[in-house]
Amino acid sequence: MPRRKTTSRMSDRPTMRDVARRSGTSVAAVSRVLNGGVVSDAYRDRIEAAIRDLGYRRNDMARGLVTGRSGLIGVALPDLVGPLYAQMARGVEDVLETRGMHAMVVSDQRDPNAERDAIELLRGRQVDALILIGTRLGDAELRDAAGDVPVVLVQADRPDGERPQVRLDDAAGMRAAFAHLHALGHRRIAHLSGARRDGAERRAAFEACAAEAGLEVAPVVPGDSTEAGGERAAEEVARHLATAVACANDRSAVGLIHGLRARGLRVPDDVSVVGYDDLDWTRYLSPPLTTVRQPGRWMGREAARLALADPDASERSHVRVAPELIVRGSTRAPASAPATASTPPSTPPGPIP
Amino acid sequence: MPRRKTTSRMSDRPTMRDVARRSGTSVAAVSRVLNGGVVSDAYRDRIEAAIRDLGYRRNDMARGLVTGRSGLIGVALPDLVGPLYAQMARGVEDVLETRGMHAMVVSDQRDPNAERDAIELLRGRQVDALILIGTRLGDAELRDAAGDVPVVLVQADRPDGERPQVRLDDAAGMRAAFAHLHALGHRRIAHLSGARRDGAERRAAFEACAAEAGLEVAPVVPGDSTEAGGERAAEEVARHLATAVACANDRSAVGLIHGLRARGLRVPDDVSVVGYDDLDWTRYLSPPLTTVRQPGRWMGREAARLALADPDASERSHVRVAPELIVRGSTRAPASAPATASTPPSTPPGPIP
DNA sequence: CGAACGACTGAAAACGTTTACAGCCCGTGT
DNA sequence: ACACGGGCTGTAAACGTTTTCAGTCGTTCG
Structure with a gap:
């Protein structure tokens, strides 16, 4: 039995065409409803009803194909399991979420070759920008791998003066x-x-x-x-x-x-x-x-902000994040020479008797 | 100045058309080279040269659009930062890597509504299957959210007998x-x-x-x-x-x-x-x-295997993973009643001086 | 009262691939 | 000599969207 050409093949998922037909309108109208274009109320109601009835979901691949953007930011990090990296990833998600975008995270397992592959993969997915955490790639390799996709570096091995980047101080x-x-x-x-x-x-x-x-x-x-x-x-x-x-x-x-x-x-x-x-x-x-606290989540946020920023905007693109000393129990004055003063937060030189 | 119609707009990234033109061949030939179809050696050489020269990369969105599959497995987990979940994600990556596929990981921050959104997002990206870690969704909600995408459950709140799943025992x-x-x-x-x-x-x-x-x-x-x-x-x-x-x-x-x-x-x-x-x-x-060890990475691997398995294959789809007791220093015989026997599992009775 | 305008609408052209299909060319068997 | 087949090749039709552009139709202004 030949497939009806009026319906898509992949598991019969409904398309905008189906919605348009069921609501007696056109795909253009459906698209406008979906993306907040101008439509009459009557149309909007009918189309929304059809969407619900059919259980229609937009196909972001098709959408990305025509718009040329994916709504995705690629994040490449050495290892998902390291808590600091995971926190950075989360920080990135924090800000993307507010923009209706999403992160595609891939871990390159600390292997510089795998890192190139990861970037390749992300580029294939048409990510709108790349956040490279702890990259080992140099300037040239990076230009080669990333091409024209905007890149933000986080804790890069060899800082590259040109690109936006966030580093811990x-x-x-x-x-x-x-x-x-x-x-x-x-x-x-x-x-x-x-x-x-x-x-x-x-x-x-x-x-x-x-x-x-x-x-x-x-x-x-x-x-x-x-x-x-x-x-x-x-x-x-x-x-x-x-x-x-x-x-x-x-x-x-x-x-x-x-x-x-x-x-x-x-x-x-x-x-x-x-x-x-x-x-x-x-x-x-x-x-x-x-210990000294590394604000991973915050660094992730900064990175995301940079990635989303208009590259032409003359914003400063090098962010240097200050770590914070957390004093707990593993330090105290030496037995030989008792403490003279407690440590104020950022330690102006304490008086020495 | 009107854009030349021979080149794509998005940052002038070269397409198969460009490769075809430069090598004096056709897009079909290029596609065949890329996907291992039959091509004469002469063609293959010319095309590969053109690909290198142009720095061509395949556009996976366009590809996904026509093939109806994305090469992506969607992973939704409560929290990237929790080490166990991160390990599971890594386990998933372990096996996808061997199949040339990749994981798209999104964390739903333990919020059941966000979880629905996450699934929505993943579906929009046309993931080929879904791995839901620690989902709170019930059977009906799940059917609704996931539609026809194959789903594997890991440590689900309410086990659903029908679906493939992996649980810790x-x-x-x-x-x-x-x-x-x-x-x-x-x-x-x-x-x-x-x-x-x-x-x-x-x-x-x-x-x-x-x-x-x-x-x-x-x-x-x-x-x-x-x-x-x-x-x-x-x-x-x-x-x-x-x-x-x-x-x-x-x-x-x-x-x-x-x-x-x-x-x-x-x-x-x-x-x-x-x-x-x-x-x-x-x-x-x-x-x-x-403590009792949860083999997170291994569970992730199992989940990925299930997700990739042919749903029609009559493989058993419920995997129950046994945790392992790790005996370290926080347990010993009570002062009042000395030990009578050591524990068989992982503690060979050490000589007591 | 006519024309210009505004608010909506739909047809159709992209976007970059894969793939069915038809065509070509050359060698081979009869 | 001819038909046939096989190895390669290119054309063109999808895939599901967004977006431009040319309408349509009622309204309002002159």
Whole structure:
């Protein structure tokens, strides 16, 4: 039996044609009802009724084909499971939602080649803009992969001056952590570094702070961004007799605390530890972790705003987000040199007796 | 200046027409090269060269429009930020990736109305199937919202016998937790219940276990799924003099431990606590949490497999995933009645010095 | 009273693909 | 020599929308 040509093949989903026929009008009228064009009330009623009766839903692919836009923003991130990235994605959704748009999220599993594929995929779907989180692609590769689609970079590996982008002010975060420790009276402060990925700036800031404060002992002990790496680092931290450690991230801070404990060192009694990231569960550790909060959701929001902004508008397109120090239980004054002052939020240099 | 009609308007992205012209062939030939049809080698070479030169990318919207399929599986989940859901999403991606398909993930923020919208959106994008994680929609609502798109349910609130679905065997998980506690020698075991959402089955299983074991004291103390709820529950747990608590989820278990500690009760010395979920950080608590692991990623994989399966194939479409008990440091034998036997499942009896 | 105007309406042309179909060319079997 | 078949190729018709443009019809102004 030949298919009736009056109805579409894909599972007989009704089309605007069907709606038009049932309501005795035309597809143009239906389109106008759907998109808020001008239609008489009588028409509108009849068409809306037909839409309900038929259970009609618009086919966004066809729509996108003719309008040349998809209402989609592509988000490529290294990993859906990392809480920070997920929060960013959510931030993006927050603002898209208010514009009737949506995010298409794909994770590239930290593989630079997969990242290119992800962008490819997103472009095929005609996304209206791309938000690249933690991209490893350089300027040229990016131009090549993204073509003419507007791109917003979030925490890019190699910042590209030209493109809109949002970055965490990692230096400021590390300065806050260091200042907190210093104000508590610590003078032997170590840094547990992270993966090159986002650890470089934090490490540089730490070294700058240490130099500025004139610390004689400020070892940088290498870690990756894992608990295991932190645990391994405990040995070296202990060897340096550091009384405080500013870590490049929470995960290695947690590992470090375990390693320290395994060596009979207590936190914060013997060693103070401050993390970086504020993974949402670190407050439930004992002691609760003092750490630097990365406002992931907010960064996602900013990124979305940039992606939606008119590229010609002369708005500033580089957003630098300031992290916030969250003081909890893993830091205190060293036994040897008691605290002199509590740390005010952003740490003007406290008086030293 | 009128636009040349030979080129498309949207940012002058090249089309198959352009490729055909440049290579002196036809769009059909180009399409065949792209989709692995039959073409002579000479043609293939010329066309591939043109594709490279022009930087042509296929427009998946146009393609989807004619083929009636999108290569997309829609995933609706309550919240991207919850680690379990994110893991499920990742599991889905795992298997789609191998089929050259992709997931379109939208989070409905736990709101049943937003969930309907999400499904609507996904349908508009012509997803080839829908994976609904933790849906609250009932059978009828679902039929209405999803129409003829194949649907796979994951951890649905109200299981719908007809549709393919994957569920965690919550009863088995709770039985494992209970058995572990009981084998350690605990006889006053409490249950900290969770939100109705996914707590009902766990609670029922607990009560069944308690009855079967003939426990005289087995209070169920109400909690929600938050740390705060767990903390509040500590009071009542203490009042019942329970020596062990099987919780409906990790978050409230963590809160409970805090609350217990605030009352001077130590874990596991005075009270053993087992969680449920195995959030990936609970191993870093002190003590590390004994808990029941939900294999989120694996569930996601199963769901994707079901979504891709031929609906007519007489495969079994109900998958029940068994959780695994992870024994760590938050449980031990009660002081009053030392352990009689170790728990068979995952704890080989370690030598006791 | 005629004409111009305004508010609505519908036909039809895109949009960039896939695919059925018909055509071409060349080699082969009879 | 002719028919036939097979391997490639191009034309054109969908797919379901949006949008332009030319109407239609009543109303209002001059």
